[in-house]
Amino acid sequence: MTKAAYLLPVVAAALVDADGRVLLQQRPEGRSLAGLWEFPGGKVEPGETPEAALIRELEEELAITVPQACLAPAAFASAPLDDRHLLLLLYITRKWTGVPRALEASALRWVRPADMHDLPMPPADRPLIGLLDALL
Numbered sequence: 001m002t003k004a005a006y007l008l009p010v011v012a013a014a015l016v017d018a019d020g021r022v023l024l025q026q027r028p029e030g031r032s033l034a035g036l037w038e039f040p041g042g043k044v045e046p047g048e049t050p051e052a053a054l055i056r057e058l059e060e061e062l063a064i065t066v067p068q069a070c071l072a073p074a075a076f077a078s079a080p081l082d083d084r085h086l087l088l089l090l091y092i093t094r095k096w097t098g099v100p101r102a103l104e105a106s107a108l109r110w111v112r113p114a115d116m117h118d119l120p121m122p123p124a125d126r127p128l129i130g131l132l133d134a135l136l
């Protein structure tokens with residue numbers, strides 16, 4: 001059995017628009033994995049539930065409000081990340097208040113899951129593309 005590295009819980013959202021496209025954001029210069037396209041979200045802080053963390057991250061990163069009832073658990077990814085082990089929980093949401101703005105990302109883009117294969121994304125996200133495609 002492989003020993004587990006320190007687990008890093010991360011939550012992320014697939015915001016889906018009326019045309020079945022999903023919002024991706026580009027990680028800015030100066031951060032880890034800069035330039036890659038990722039699902040909005042971030043680390044779960046100690047004492048936070050995954051859902052509260054995601055609602056907070058979506059407000060901080062995109063200035064949108066998502067009711068907890070509109071967060072549907074969808075898929076997860078499990079992958080090594082530096083000296084830790086990433087556990088990425090992906091939720092789908094189709095309802096939010098506000099228009100997403102790139103408050104932290106360098107750019108936003110609406111993308112169909114099938115087109116994500118052509119975009120540079122974090123390695124952990126690769127298995128999520130097919131899962132998302134099947135769910136939407």
Ligand SMILES: Nc1nc2c([nH]c(=O)n2[C@@H]2O[C@H](COP(=O)(O)OP(=O)(O)OP(=O)(O)O)[C@@H](O)[C@H]2O)c(=O)[nH]1
Pocket residue numbers: 010011012031032033037038039040041042043081086088122123124125
């Ligand atoms: N939000 C988000 N994070 C992802 C995705 N895929 C993935 O590997 N991650 C990783 O999960 C972590 C998310 O935490 P974060 O977004 O708060 O990261 P951060 O910029 O504070 O980290 P940093 O300080 O190391 O740059 C990062 O290490 C990020 O690289 C994804 O699709 N969305």
